[in-house]
Amino acid sequence: MSAGAARQKAVIVHGLAMARSALQAGCEAGCRPVLLSAPGAGAYAGVGWWRALMRQAGAADHILDCGPAPGRALEALRVGQKRLVLLAEPRIWTDIAERACDCGADLYPLAPPALDLGQHGAHRRLLAWLNEQD
Secondary structure: OOHHHHHOOEEEOOOHHHHHHHHHHHHHHOOOOEEEOOOOHHHHOOHHHHHHHHHHHOOOOEEEEOOOOHHHHHHHHHOOOOEEEOOOOHHHHHHHHHHHHHOOOEEEOOOOOEEEOOOOOHHHHHHHHHHOOO
């Protein structure tokens, strides 16, 4: 990740209400959280779902986790997704990373540390997570 992205906090969201909640908390905390899909969501929920969700939420910075699905990662790149996670063997990961670079996108081998709003009590910890210093 770039230096600016490294300072941002990631929040895993599973739907529109969670995405809006994370973005609102970011406003309160004076930061812009990176919205992250659940692990492998690109593979099971789809690229279109994620893109529509992020558009409805008004999220500028978001990462789609494609899990071990390189085909979904390629699909995401084709529709303009700029940040992706892909768990793949090195040869496949490198090939898709080159394609991502050609598209001006970033591909990560692992998701960043994140607060998962789907976990019990995570909403109570959201502001503290966003304000926490690295």
